[in-house]
Amino acid sequence: MLPDAADLPDLLLDLAVPHEDINEVVALRRAVTADPAVRRLVEEGAEDVTGAVREVDDPSGLADRAAQAPAALGEYFLAYVFLAAVPHARAVHRARGIPDDVSRHTLADLGRGMALHRRRHGRGGLGVRQGHWLTRHFCGRLYQLGRLQYERTGLGERTAQAIRSAGTEVTGGEPSLDLHIPDFLGPLTPAACDRSLDHAREFFARHFPEEPHAVATCHSWLLDPQLRRHLAADSNIVRFQERFRPGWEDPEPADTTPVGFVFGDPDLPVPDLPRRTSVERAVGDHLRAGGHWYVGHGWFPWDR
Incomplete structure (x- = not known):
């Protein structure tokens, strides 16, 4: 309408x-x-x-x-x-x-x-x-709760296998929450993420009680472990990565993904990428050195 x-x-x-x-x-x-x-x-x-x-x-x-x-x-x-x-x-x-x-x-x-x-x-x-x-x-399917967004979805089989290998019994397709990190919402600080997660645990228990969630997942270039080579240990991105346990490894390069998110256009020529911030320098310098970026896959128990 x-x-x-x-x-x-x-x-x-x-x-x-x-x-x-x-x-x-x-x-x-x-x-x-x-x-x-x-x-x-x-x-x-x-x-x-x-x-x-x-x-x-x-x-x-x-x-x-x-x-x-x-x-x-x-x-x-x-x-x-x-x-x-x-x-x-x-x-x-x-x-x-x-x-x-x-x-x-x-x-x-x-x-x-x-x-x-x-x-x-x-x-x-x-x-x-x-x-x-x-x-x-x-x-x-998806709700924004503070700094993060949460998508109600089914657990992918490759992620389920990785979680089972770590000793947690889950089944592919069971309810899970997939975390997303929206742009134009300020720094991804640990405090902002903590507030969002606290809100989300209360929110989904109250509004979707029929969907018990054993784990939360994230599939993002922000979980590429190579970022730790380029960013400070106390940076927001590295601190965000530390929340997750490793899932499956994606062998396919995804170089345009961070370029699109960081610079606004995935088709920008790599030699011309700006170096104004630590993240811009990390993404651009790694590519200019002949490296590749990958989508990382991680998870953590939803009940803390």
């Missing part, structure tokens, strides 16, 4: 949509509502998004529907898809008793996604890849 014209600006602010995008999004509303075919395309996209709880990794249809969107909407089509999905997402949250501030902070990842799109491409909108990511928030 699309928001009323009078309510749209306030909704965009609640969703942390960048201020420089708001006027254009508001102006495009008529292009959506005046054409029944476009409105139907948006509403079908919203149904794809909110039904993605079944197939979150392939919420199918987003790319196809974006390709069918009229040129007048540009890359704002998917933003309208998620705006139309807001009532459903909020209803899912209300049914679980999710506090309003958690609901608002979780769905505000739409604005973060639009900010990331502008940082990379220099123009407003929302890309298909970011749209796929946001399905987790709008179908009730």
Whole structure:
């Protein structure tokens, strides 16, 4: 359901949509509502998004529907898809008793996604890849709780094997929580992570009591152990790594992943990467020396 014209600006602010995008999004509303075919395309996209709880990794249809969107909407089509999905997402949250501030902070990842799109491409909108990511928030799979985000998911078999090898009995597919580290949210300090984890343990026990979680996992370039060679032992990233026990090793290089997260564009030429911060120097210098970065996989017992 699309928001009323009078309510749209306030909704965009609640969703942390960048201020420089708001006027254009508001102006495009008529292009959506005046054409029944476009409105139907948006509403079908919203149904794809909110039904993605079944197939979150392939919420199918987003790319196809974006390709069918009229040129007048540009890359704002998917933003309208998620705006139309807001009532459903909020209803899912209300049914679980999710506090309003958690609901608002979780769905505000739409604005973060639009900010990331502008940082990379220099123009407003929302890309298909970011749209796929946001399905987790709008179908009730993922929640932002302080500094970290938590995705309700099933334990992967490779991770389950690593955990069993460490002496903890788990089964592939059982409920687990996957941690994500959002951008534009300040330093990843140990204190901020502690507060988030304390909040999360209470939150999931209260709102999802039927899903007991034995472990939490994380799959991120931030868990690549090579970072310890480049960063101080008391750095936030190294301290974050120390929370996790090692999972399985990924043999495939993922060099563009840290480049994208740290510098905003995974396709930037390595020789030109800036060296302004310790993390920028770590990522760029390692690649310039001929090294590779990998996605690390880690876990820890959820009940401390």
